[in-house]
Each structure stands twice: as C-alpha cells, then as structure tokens.
Amino acid sequence: xxxxxxxxxxxxxxxxxLGFHVLVGCLLAFDLGLLHRDKEHEIGVRESLLLTGxxxxxGLAFGGWIWWYLGPQAGEEYVTGLVVEKSLxxxxxxxxxxxxxALGIPRAAQxxxxxxxxxxxxxxxxxxxxxxxxxxxxxxxxLSLFAAFLIFAGLKILFSGPEEESDFQNSAVVRWxxxxxxxxxxxxxxxxxVRRPDPATGRKALWFTPLALALVLxxxxxxxxxxxxxxxxxxxxxxxxxxxxxxxxAILGLRALYFALAAMVDRFAYLKTALAFILIFIGAxxxxxxxxxxxxxxxxVSLVVTLSLLAIGVLYSLWRTRTDAPAQAAxxxxxxxEARVHRA
Numbered sequence: 001x002x003x004x005x006x007x008x009x010x011x012x013x014x015x016x017x018l019g020f021h022v023l024v025g026c027l028l029a030f031d032l033g034l035l036h037r038d039k040e041h042e043i044g045v046r047e048s049l050l051l052t053g054x055x056x057x058x059g060l061a062f063g064g065w066i067w068w069y070l071g072p073q074a075g076e077e078y079v080t081g082l083v084v085e086k087s088l089x090x091x092x093x094x095x096x097x098x099x100x101x102a103l104g105i106p107r108a109a110q111x112x113x114x115x116x117x118x119x120x121x122x123x124x125x126x127x128x129x130x131x132x133x134x135x136x137x138x139x140x141x142x143l144s145l146f147a148a149f150l151i152f153a154g155l156k157i158l159f160s161g162p163e164e165e166s167d168f169q170n171s172a173v174v175r176w177x178x179x180x181x182x183x184x185x186x187x188x189x190x191x192x193x194v195r196r197p198d199p200a201t202g203r204k205a206l207w208f209t210p211l212a213l214a215l216v217l218x219x220x221x222x223x224x225x226x227x228x229x230x231x232x233x234x235x236x237x238x239x240x241x242x243x244x245x246x247x248x249x250a251i252l253g254l255r256a257l258y259f260a261l262a263a264m265v266d267r268f269a270y271l272k273t274a275l276a277f278i279l280i281f282i283g284a285x286x287x288x289x290x291x292x293x294x295x296x297x298x299x300x301v302s303l304v305v306t307l308s309l310l311a312i313g314v315l316y317s318l319w320r321t322r323t324d325a326p327a328q329a330a331x332x333x334x335x336x337x338e339a340r341v342h343r344a
Contacts, residue, residue, distance in 0.1 A: 010240040020245055043259040051256030059249035076299035077237035078246050084232050085250030087275055087310050092225045093261045099217045103210050112190050114255040117218040121251050128230050133240040143286055146231035150283030153228055157276035182207040235282045267321045274313020278306055
C-alpha cells in the first residue's frame with residue numbers, strides 16, 4: 001500500500017494528491033453539513049467576511065506547508081497563483097451576482113446554487129488544468145501562446161467600453177434551455193427539479209426549476225472565466241500540483257466571498273482595470289523571461305507586483321466611490337436580490 005502511495009502522478013507522489021482531495025472533501029462536508037444545515041439561513045456580509053477570512057487563512061497555511069515541503073520557490077509561486085486566481089474570481093462574482101439577481105433567486109437559495117456550482121467548478125478546473133499541464137509539458141511554446149492570450153485579454157479589458165447589464169432572462173442560452181427542457185416559471189423551495197403534470201399529456205414529468213437554470217448559467221460563467229485563469233496560473237508556474245491546489249483554494253473561497261462582494265459590487269468600479277494590468281504583467285513576464293530569456297523574474301517579484309496592483313485597484317475604487325456608499329446602503333433592499341446589480 002505504501003508503495004502505491006509513493007508512486008508519482010503528474011510530478012508528485014500520489015499521497016499528496018489524495019491528501020489534498022481528502023482536505024477539500026472535509027471542507028465541503030463541514031460547510032454543507034455543519035455551517036449550513038438550515039436551508040433557509042441567509043448569509044450576511046459579516047458571516048461572508050468571516051468565511052472568506054477562514055478560507056484565505058487555510059489557503060495560506062497550505063501554502064506555508066508547500067513552502068516547507070517543496071521549497072521557497074514553490075511556496076512563492078503557490079501564493080502568487082492563489083492571489084491571481086482570487087483576484088480573477090472577484091470579476092466572476094460580479095457576473096454571478098447579475099445572474100442570480102436577473103433570475104430572482106432569493107439569498108437563502110443562493111448558497112445552494114453556489115455550493116453545487118463550486119463542486120462542478122472543481123471538476124471542470126481539474127479537467128482544464130490537466131489538459132493545460134499536458135500541453136505545457138509536451139509543447140513548451142504553449143506558454144508563449146498563453147502569454148500572448150493574457151496580454152490580449154488585459155488590453156481588451158482596458159480599452160473596452162462600459163458593459164451594460166445583461167438580460168439573462170431573454171438570452172439565447174436561456175431561451176434554448178426553456179425550449180429544450182421543461183422549466184417551471186416559479187421556484188419550488190430549494191429544489192433543482194420537481195415532478196408535476198405535463199400540460200400536453202397530463203402525466204407527471206420531470207421539470208427543472210429556475211434554481212437549476214441559475215446553476216447552469218453560473219457554471220457556464222466559471223468555464224468562461226477559466227479561459228483566462230488557467231493560462232494565468234500556468235504563466236506563473238508549470239508545477240501541476242501548485243497550479244491545481246492554488247486554483248481549488250481560490251474556488252473554495254469564492255462562495256464565501258460572493259455574499260460580501262455582491263452587497264457592495266458598485267464600490268469596486270476600478271477593480272477590472274487592476275485585473276487587466278495583472279493579466280498584462282503576467283503575460284509580459286513570460287514573454288520577457290521565458291520566450292526571449294532577457295531577464296529572470298523571481299517568484300517574489302511577481303507576488304509583490306500582483307498584490308500591489310490588486311491593492312491599488314481595490315483602494316482606489318473604494319476611495320472614488322466613497323461618496324456613493326451611504327446612498328447605496330440606504331437604497332438597498334433588505335434582502336438585496338431585488339436590487340439592480342451592475343458588473344464592476
């Protein structure tokens with residue numbers, strides 16, 4: 001048995017992969033089974049911030065273990081990757097907030113959508129990272145392709161105009177789902193599917209609820225954002241274990257972060273600009289350091305630059321929108337999901 005656990009898989013012993021997934025399983029069971037047994041419980045901003053701090057502290061503690069076990073470089077790359085993925089996930093939060101608001105999902109049910117969304121995201125990210133790792137290790141120039149894509153994505157964000165709120169109810173995807181599957185017009189508690197009579201036959205049939213529709217759209221949004229985040233993390237390190245673990249810890253904290261950020265989404269108007277510069281910096285680092293070999297950028301330099309850009313974006317956003325905060329707080333409804341949500 002011990003011989004099997006020491007067999008290397010994707011560059012690391014099997015026991016490291018199994019141990020990490022056991023930890024993730026325990027966290028999800030703790031979250032679902034202990035913290036949120038009450039399905040009607042609404043997560044407030046204070047609880048959201050506490051959970052976000054818990055997941056961030058745990059992610060950094062795991063990074064400390066990587067630093068100790070795999071060395072300082074791996075530790076610095078892990079923390080940099082965690083910060084970058086956490087930064088990019090903030091933009092994902094704003095889109096999720098728009099989806100849930102447009103579909104009228106109450107706050108008490110949003111936790112269920114996000115939890116199952118995270119489970120699906122873990123599987124999807126695992127598949128995408130596995131594919132990315134195979135490409136990077138087989139064809140090294142793929143990193144240069146990733147770098148060019150990141151620079152393009154960053155420039156596109158910088159020079160794109162203000163985005164309008166999407167009408168998810170009338171989007172092509174929602175229309176196709178409603179045309180292809182039976183979808184109830186109203187929620188049925190926190191059920192994703194119910195059995196009710198089919199108007200055409202009168203027989204009971206399986207119907208999906210708007211909660212299932214929200215889950216599909218949330219997972220679709222995560223796949224779209226993974227197109228940016230997976231190349232970004234591979235541009236920081238090609239160690240598959242570091243890439244995967246930092247990505248998953250960022251996703252685990254996404255649900256907790258959502259309820260804090262969604263309540264003050266309009267206060268982060270300039271965060272997208274900071275994220276654009278982060279993508280451009282990471283892409284440029286690969287071009288300068290790996291593609292042309294002009295200079296070697298130390299992992300700690302990437303970490304400091306990433307943290308600095310993120311901090312500047314957050315602080316500048318809070319400062320520029322400080323006069324709007326009292327008015328927004330007074331105008332916000334008690335439960336928040338009826339409010340008009342704008343993407344930062």
